[in-house]
Every structure is written in structure tokens, then in C-alpha cells.
Amino acid sequence: MTAADTRVQLVRDATFARIGTDGGITGTRGSAPDGLFLRDARHLSRWQLTVDGTSPVALVPATAETDHTAGSVLTPKGTRDNPPAYTVFRQQTVTAGMLTEHLRLVSNRPDPVTARVHLTVDADFADLFELRADDRRYLKPGARYETRPTDEGLRFDYRRGEWHARTTVTSRPAPDAVEPSPTAPESTARTLTWTLELDGHGQADLQLTVRAHPHGPAAHLAAVPHPHPHPQTPTATDDFSRTCERGLADVDLLTIPVTGVDGEEVYAPAAGIPWFLTLFGRDSLLTSYFLLPYRPQTAAATLSALAATQGQRYDTFSGEQPGRIVHETRHGELAHFRQVPYGRYYGAVDATPLFLILLQAHHETTGDRSLAVRLERHARQAVDWMLTDGGLEKHGYLVYTPDPGGLVNQNWKDSAGAICFTDGTQAEGPIAVSEAQGYAYDALVRTADLAQHVWRDEAYAHRLRETAARLRDRFLTDFWMPGADFPALALDGDGRQVDALASDAGHLLWSGILDTDHAHRVGRRLLEPDFFSGWAIRTLAAGQQPYHPLSYHRGSAWPHDNAVIALGLARHGLADEVATVAEGLIAAAARHGYRLPEVIAGYARTATAGPVPYPHACSPQAWAAATPLALRTALRQVRRDVPAPHPAT
Template sequence: MTAADDRVQLVRDATFARVDAAGGISGTRGTAPDGLFLRDARHLSRWHLTVDGTEPVALVPAGAETDDTALSVLTPRGTRDNPPAYTVFREQGVSAGMLTEHLRLVSNRPVPVTALVEITVGVDFADLFELRADDRHYDKPGARREIHRTDDGVVFDYRRADWHSRTTVVGRPAPMGLDAAPDAPGARTLSWQLRLDAHGQADLHLTVHARPHGQTSAAPTVARPRRRTSSAADDLTRTCERGLADVDLLTIPVVGVDGETAAVPAAGIPWFLTLFGRDSLLTSYFLLPYRPETAAATLSALAATQGRDHDPVSGEQPGRIVHETRHGELAHFRQIPYGRYYGAVDATPLFLVLLHAHYETTGDRAVAVRLEQHARRAVDWMFADGGLDEHGYLTYRPDPNGLVNQNWKDSAGAVCFADGTQAEGPIAVSEAQGYAYDALTRTAELASAVWQDEPYAHRLREAAASLRTRFASDFWMREADFPALALDGRGRQADALASDAGHLLWSGILDQELARRVGQRLLRPDFFSGWAIRTLAAGQKPYHPLSYHRGSAWPHDNAVIVLGLARHGLAEQARTVADGLIAAAAHHGYRLPEVLAGYDRTATARPVPYPHSCSPQAWAAATPLALRTALRML
């Protein structure tokens, strides 16, 4: 698949690579870093081909034949009177922990020739967090690098205290030379003298093996379900098929609650190819009618990482569901808090929502029985550390070393007043209260029907009813006739008009009349761009169409809203939003991006992409399945 900056991105088995139009890697950083990546680290930061001392140019730029394979056609530079001596057909692919490359040199000369082929290889072992465009620097005391020549290639080792990563490059045939690269400190140039007969050809096969810290054997693969491609031509079907293919690409192996391997959807590429609480939960919920096994795997993986102790650095608390897990060097040495980071107010109630939804959809009691104690601990967290007992709502305090906001709009400034001021904690965001209400209601049903604990069910139903009444009183803004985005630490209504209100329709915390008014309001032009509902209504002071959470439009956010519209019988509104999203997908090769810019559909012939969007991204990939479910409800 092709990235937005014309680089090509290849993905398979929790491994991804990004190369330029000629198949090279130059070690870029920022929005779209290139390289070979596995477990939050870059295992190849330079991959530069020359033939007879010159860099070949792309006659056919690298293009994805499949999601994990790219082809390009290159030649040394020539002129009309002196055409190139060779044509290079380059095929690259990724699989679990590997990049493979096949170079086929074809001679264009009528006499035998010998081609000098050189590949310059560099490995920086950079942590993904070092590659972000935020100018942060992380000290690495005692780090050392070693490079060893082997009979058939070269090995790059990186050590720091108990941390050890390795990248191995193997050539067939074996390289004739290995030299330091004068223009790339720490890199090595492998060379081959390849003989080509008159109009003949020669082949060179290269394999790059990434061995992250803690992985002693080959990277695990994930079994994928066989997908059938429909002959139907409608855009929703095509978008669903592309979405399922992307979910497959993002599926990674994670250890489940009983030590089994659970195949779960990671959040997205390039930054989030790892288990994420709310992302994996909502993705699994969207897929539930079609792939219930994904929900079961996600629930098991999150139960395995459920909080047990109090840790102020990671935000861990007993019963809390993890926000994200990381496997890189910086997390290992706790230079970032994200090894297991629990800074999410919504993952815990969403865990409970998915647990009941899985039982409701499949009728299978086994998962609910297996995870009963985990569910009860999640409920305990909502009342205790989550804030229901103390504040009457699920709340969070901004984490200065982690996430300022701990709902799905987790960027700084996203939970704001109409004047753009960030709310201060403890913050109670509106959609999290809806999730809490739904979680309490659904867990009460599990307690009654599966766990045979009617007193517990009664307690949860009473708590849910009280929360629903309290919410309608405290969050409804009479003048705006709309729910507040949040309550701040002083109980003030954060009065920015935000799409979070649509999640309240999905959770059922609003009565039918209030839900109807919210649904109709979300379809007015300041909210609905024609492609999707914006995160903030246009015209407000903090609105910006290219802001991450203050004016852009997110497909998954809209999917939740469409499910809520369908729940309340708002058929016209649900179909309008679904049609806009499907039309947007058609302009992106039937792949919905993570985020769309908030510009109105009348302003451009196609949706404007958000410049830092992940692609593929799990809950965007699952969005068309949620739309299909909602449309079937109407």
C-alpha cells in the first residue's frame, strides 16, 4: 500500500516497512519515518542500492502488488545515445520479522558484462518514540553497537544493560566485500560482482532478519481467516472488504489471560502497531456480528494486562484496563510510561460493554464465565479509582508525563470550553459516562443471566439508573439544547459543542426525546461536513479543520454515532452519515483513513486528508462493518 508521501508501506505479521520510490531507506524521522519496524523499534534505517557506482533511477516506481510485496523497475542513468547497460527488477516483501529482496539484473548488452552491485546497510535501532517530530531527546547511557561480518552477510548488534537487539543481513550469493560506508557512519556496504552473459541475467537474494529484545526465535505469525471477495459492486461492500483486509494486516499475537496466544487488532501504522485498550475494544465491537472471535481474543488479552497495583507513573490501578502496551527500549527502561500505560478513563467500561455484547451476540457463556472476576474488578475500579463513588462520574486528572486527556480525544486541548480553554481536572467527559451507564447495565445482565448473582445485578442496575438521572441534570446545557463535552473539576460545563454527544445515543444514557434532539443537531451543517460529523462544530473559537480533535472528522467516531442514530430510529440521519463516509472511502481506494480534515464537501471534489493520519488504522478499518450493522437495524 502506498503512503501519503509517495513512499510505499508494506505490512505483515506485526512487521512493517516503508521504502521510497526506488525501494530505498534513508532513515527519515517525523510524520512518516522509513525503515523496517518490529516491536516499536527500527531494525533497518539505511538500505541504499548502487550499480557500477551510481544510484539507479526508477523507471517504474515501487508500487504495492499486495499489502506485503512491492515491485519496482530501475536502471543506471543513461542517455539517448548511450542507454543503460542493465535493467534492475526489484521485488521486496515483508513477513514476520523479515524484509526480503530479490534483485534481477538483466543485461541490455550483446556481450558478457560484469556488474558491481552494492547495498549500503545501516541500523539505528531507534525507538519509535525517538522518531516522532517532537524534538525530544532520550539519553542512553552505556549503549554500545557492534558490527560483525559473517560468511554470507553482516550482523548488527545493539546492547544497553540487559537490552539486546539484533539485525542480520544475509545474501545469496554471499557478498564479496564488506566495507565501512564513508558517507554513513556506522553503516556497511556489501558488494557483489555479478556476471551477466550477453542479454543474460543474474539474481541476488537478500534477507533482513530483525530480532528485537526478548525474542529468541522467529517472530510469530498470525493465522488469518479466509476472506471471500464479493462480486457485488456497491461501495459499502468494497469498503467492508478493504476494511477486513486491513484488520488482518493489523492483527498481532498477544498473550491472553491463560497464557494462550490471542490474535488481536493493533491500533494502526506507523505509530501504534501494538495492543491499545479502547482502539482494540471498539474495533472488536464493530466486528462482533462478523468476527466474534476477535472480541474474545481482545477481551482475553486485556484481562491479562488488567491493573493489579497502584503505580503513579504508568497510571496502573487495581481493575483498570490498560490503555496501551509498548515493547521498545524506552519503555523497558521506563524513560516513557507506556510499557503498560493505563491512562484511559474509557477502556475499563468498554471492556465490560464488549464482554456482554459478545455474550449477547454469540449466546456463548464461556467467555463471560472465564472473565467474571476480571469483570467484577473492572466494576470495582469504576466505583473506586474511576471516581463514581467520590465524584458521581468517571473522572481523570491530566497526566503531565503522559496524556493530558484520557478519553478518545486524548490530545492536549481537546476537552475544552467554547473559548478554547482546556478543562482542568478531575474531568468527567460526557461519553465516558455513557459508557459507564452501558457497562453497569450490561454487567447487571451478565450477573443475572450468567453468574447467577441477582443481588449484584440489582446493585448495578440501581447505580446505572442513578447515573442516568444525574447525567441528564448535570450535563444538559439548556441554552444550547445539547450535552456538555465535560464537567471540569469545579463542576462547570465544558460548553464546546462536540461529537462526543453522539456516543450518548449509542450507550443509551439519554432518553428518546433528548437523543432525538442530539441526533438532529449533529446533522446540521456546522457539524456534518457532507463527508462526516466533525469532532467540533464549525464556527466555534477552538474549531480548526486540520486539528487532530478540534474540527477534524474521525470515521470511527461517526460509526459510533451512526449506531446510536440507528438505535433511536433516526433512520434518515443514520443513512446520511453512512452515505458520506462510504463516499469518502471511495475516494481513498475504499480504505477509510484514521482522520479526515473538517472541510465541507462543497469546498472540494474529494475529502481533504488529515496530514498525520495513520493508514491502515484499526477502528477506521472496522467502521464500514459498523455502518453495515447500523443500516441493517433501520
């Protein structure tokens, strides 16, 4: 959530809710929507309480007591001479597919009190893509909404062709009445009414349960097991350990059930809340890589899930190609009816090499050959995609062509305009971004290692190593900018160097595509003040025309980007630079309740007392949550005084 967003966010078991300071939901859209959400849809869009005919006053605004529970204290309006007759203690909890609420009304008077409680409820079943702040509207031919009372409350149904989603509301005691909303009688909203009698200084309780029933099988409505539960309050005593602890807890919150390559259920990290509580290729892979020394089972689950969704055919609409690793999966109505291409969207140039990198790293870290053997066919198909449709054989590099119906840019900086020249002009394709070439090089080298030591295919290993060596040789010639003494951000479709100075260069240290001398020059350059804000390395160096500290990818700073860079700095022995990046990020986390958000603004540390939030950042967000673990790994590689945490911590 952003600094201006006062809503409370609750999340558990692939379900999340966003509520107001009074515990209410009003159906907002835009960058901070409220409601109850499951599988890319909003199942509760209005939840407004009134007592004695007016909105209650929040004596204690809704506050998260745990990651999935919030409490507030409300009263009817009163005066100094006529104080409220009773107080409402409100507790709300999110679990798998549910929002539960306990209202406890406590009388403040010695005589009996009658409380009139009204709750106005609605479910708009809006797809997350409808709720974004881009003013896009989607037609829904044949859509039908139905609201009807039940013995215990209320039921909402939404149908469109074969699509059927519903939301139920039940209460104990049952409501006295269920009627159309007096403020919107023509809408699907309904108002539930209770008359509760309170003895003198007595109390009455009202239990409410909202159950979301999305379209499709109900397997996702189960609780997600967490083999390593974490305390709700930090137990560590230093900021670094507290940030690691909070990060692992956030990864748990973002863990969702997905289908593995053999049809088994596995648990992999989703990308982030509110927009990305779903499997993402790049995000889930890097998150799993950061966690690999501490939780190797996360990598195994992610690899299995992505192998299960690997491209098998050609589909221009979704970008699917044989062997390509998926960018994201979606379960909402608009994806189901192919009104957006994201049901399984393959518009990522980097997910496929990252899949191969993680597969070899899992074997190297664990010594377990079984996963690499199980996914050999998928790995070979991924290599084939890099060589063919990915562009290595035709263009000499991994390339993507901007997708006007999906993502204009298909590397991790996937916002429009992110891959730009120093004058701010967006590059045109086919585009070869620098970091993807490093990933491709590393993927070829690592897959050759698997071919030699696990699959026992020496000829294939030799072929991959030769391909990697040729890529490494031409990369420096084509990408290095002698004047700037720095790599280009990309090559455009005409082979011109896209000359903005960008953080992507730091990923080249991690992948090993740069020699030691060039790696040291890049690493030290990234710690200069125009790049390093004091909190983190910016996505784009300040002082360039397109730089904007509040942009998504042209001057903001991303924790996960810095984590990859830190691992690269450690690979090349740049210990002071690793320590500087780690200190800045941990200091930023300490000012965010030990939680690193998806992205922070690019303002210098000397300009403000704390890091400036990026207005639309996801929080929690998986690869940001895993960043402190990557920092710990990087520090352990260059310093002996960093302890190795227990794998479960």
C-alpha cells in the same frame, strides 16, 4: 500515509516496512519515518542501492503489488544515444520479522556486461518514541552498537544493560566485500559489494534477507494465521461492500499475537501503523465491537488479552490501578527502561467500561456463556475500579486527572487541548467527559445482565442497576446545556460545563444514557452543516473559536467516531441520519482506495473534489477499518434492504 508522503508501506505478521519510490530507506524521522519495524523499534534504518557508482533511475517507482510486496524497475543512468546496459527488477516483501528482496539484473545488450552493485546498510534500533516529530531526546547510558561481517553478509547488534537487539543481513550470492560506508566511515553503516557478470541478453539474480531480532522471546516472529483470507483486489461490485472487504483485510493486516488471560496465545487487532502496531485497550475494544456480528472470535481474543493486562496494583508512573483496563502496551527499549510510561500504560478513563460493554455484548451476540464465566472476576474488578478509583462514588462520574508525564486527556480525544471550552481553553481536572459517563451507564446495565443471567447473582445485578439509574438521572441535569440545547463536552474539576459543541454527544445515543426526546435532538443536531462536513461528522462543530479542520481532535472527522454515532442513531430509529452518515463515509472511502484512514480533515464536501487527508493519519488503522462493518450493522437496524454478510466476509 498522507497525500504528501510518497513512501510505500508494507505490512504483515506484526511487521511493517516503509520504503521510498526507489525501494530505498534513508533513516527519516518525524511524521513519516522509513525503515523496517518490529515491536516498537526500527531494525533497518538505511538500505541504499547504487549500480555502477550512481543511484539508479526509477523507471517504475516502487508500487505495492500486495499489502506486503512491492515492485520497482530501476536502471543505471543512461542517455538516448547510450541507453543503460541493464535493467534492475526489484521486488521487496515483508513477512514475520523479515524483509526479503530479489534483485534481477537483465542485460539489454548482446555482449557480456559487468554490473557493479553496492548496497549501504545500517540499523539504528531507534525506539518509535524517538522517531516522533516532537524533538524529544532520550538518554541511553551504556548503549553499545556493533557491526561485523558474516560469511553471508552482515550483523548489527545493539546492547544496553540486559537489552539486546540485533539485525542480520544475508545474501545469495555472498557479497564480494563488506566495508565501512564511504559516505559515513565513522558510522555503523556498511557497504556490501557484488560484481555480477551478465551474458548477452542474460540475467543475474541477487537474493537478500533482513531478519529483525528484537529483545525478548521470539514467539512473536511467527506468521499470524488468518482464518478468513481476503483477495488482494476487491471482488465486490458496490462501494459499500468493497469498503467492508478492504476493512476486513486491513484488520487482518493489523492482527498481532498477544498473551491471553490464561497464558494462551491469542490474536487481537492492534491500533494502527506506523505508531500503534500494538494492543490498545480502547481501540482494540471498539474495533472488536464493530466486528462482533461478523467475527465474534476477535472480541473473545481482545477481552482475554486485556484481562491478562488488567491492573493489579498502584503505580503512579503508569497509571495502573487495581481493576483498570490498560490503555496501551509497548515492547520498546524506552518502555523497558521506564523512560516512557507506556510499557503498560493505564491512562484511559473509558477502556474499563468498554471492556464490560464488549463482554456482555459478546455473550448477547453469541449465546456463549463460557467467556463471561471465565472473566467474571475481571469484570467485577473492572466495576470496582469504576466505583472507586474511576470516581463514580466520590465524584458521581468517571473522571481523570491530566497526566503531565503521559496523556493530558484520557478519553478517546486524548490530544492536549481537545477537551476545551468554546474559547479554546483546555479543561482542568478532575475531568468528567460526557461519553465516558454514557459508557459507564451502559457498562453497569450490561454487567447487571451478566450478573442476573450468567453469574446468578441477583443482589449484585440489583445494585448495579440502581447505580446506573442514579447516574442516568443526574447526567441530564448536570450535562445538558439549555441554551445550546445540547450536552456539554465535559465537566471540569469545578463542575463547570465544558461548553464546546463536540461529536462526543453522539456516543450518548449509543450508550442509552439519553431519553428518546433528547437523543433525537442530539442526533439531528449532529447532521447540521456545522457538524456534518458531507463526508463525516466533525469532532468539533465549525464556527467555534477552537475549530481547526486540520487539528487532531478539534475539527477533523474520525470514521470510528462516526461509526459509534451511527449505531446510536440506529438505536433511536433515526434512519435518514444513519443513511446520511454512511453515504458520506463510503464516498470518502471510495476516494481512498476503499480504505478509511484514521482521520480526515474537516473541510466541507462542497469545497474539494475529495476528502482532504489529515497529514499524520495512521493508515491502515483498526477502528477505521472496522467502521464500515459498524455502518452495515446500523443500516440493518433501520432498513430491511441491507443484506447480512456472511460472518467470514
